[in-house]
Amino acid sequence: FLFVFLPVVLGVYYLLLRKTKHLKNVFLLVASLFFYAWGEPEHVWLMVGVILFNWFFGILVDKVRDRKVPVRILMTLMVLTNVGILGWYKYSEFVMLQVNRFLHTEFTVPEVALPIGISFFTFQAMSYVIDVYRGHGKVQKNPLQVGLYISLFPQLIAGPIVVYSDIRKELHERRITVHNLDNGLKTFIIGLGFKVLLANRIGTLWNEVCTIGFESISTPLAWLGSLAYSMQLYFDFCGYSLMAIGLGDMLGFTIPENFRHPYTSRSVTDFWRRWHITLGSWFRE
16 A cells, blocks of 8 residues: 555655645645545544644634633643543553452443554644644644644654644745655665564564463573564664655655664663654653
C-alpha cells in the first residue's frame, strides 16, 4: 500500500504546487485521513472528532485569553478531555483488571481496541490549544489547517511529535526546492533501510529465541536475544522517524529529529535525552 500511496500523493501534490495553498492543504488533509482510514477505518472518526474538539477549544481559549478564571477552566477541560480519551483507549482494560484483582470484584472488563497512533495525535492536538493559550501561535479559524497539523500522514502513526509552534508557518506557506527533495529522499531511504534491512532481519533472531523458550536457552543466547531485541526496537522506531522526516522534507515541512544515537549514552539521563527526543521535549515544555 505504502509504495503505491506515496508516489501518487507526491505526484499530485507537486502538480498542485503552483495552485493555491488551500488546495494543497485540502489535498494533504484528505490524503492523510485516507492513509489513517486504510489501517483504522473504525477509528478515523475518532481522529476527526479530536480535530474538531481541539479546533473549537482553540477558538474559545483565544477569545477569553485575558480572563484568568474562564481560560483556566477551558484549558483544564481541554486537557482532561484529551487525556481522558487517551486513557480510556490505552488503560481502561488494564485499570479494570487491577480493580477486580485487588478488590475481588467482578466488574465487566471493557474490550477496547487501541487506535493506531492515538498518543501522537492526542499530544499534537493538545499542543495546538496550549500554544494558542501561551501566545506561541495564532489561532486557526479554519478547521482544515488544524486538521492537517494533527493528521499529517508522515508522522501520524509513530511520530515524531510535532509541536504546533514549530510548524504553524509552514501550514500557510512552504517552499520546496531540489535540495528539499534530495535531502528528503536520502533520509527516507536510510529510514527504510533501518526498518526493512536491519530491524526486520534482527527481529528474526529475537523471534527464534522466543520460539525456543526462555527456559531452554543458554546464557550467551539469552544475552544475544536481549541485544537483538534492543537493536530491533531502535532501528524500527528510528527508521520510522527518519522516514517521516524525509517525507516531511519532500512535502515542505520540517519534522524534528527524534533519535540521537541513544545507545552511545554514558548515563540513563543522557539516554532519555537522546531517545524519542520529541516526546521528552513535549513533556518538558
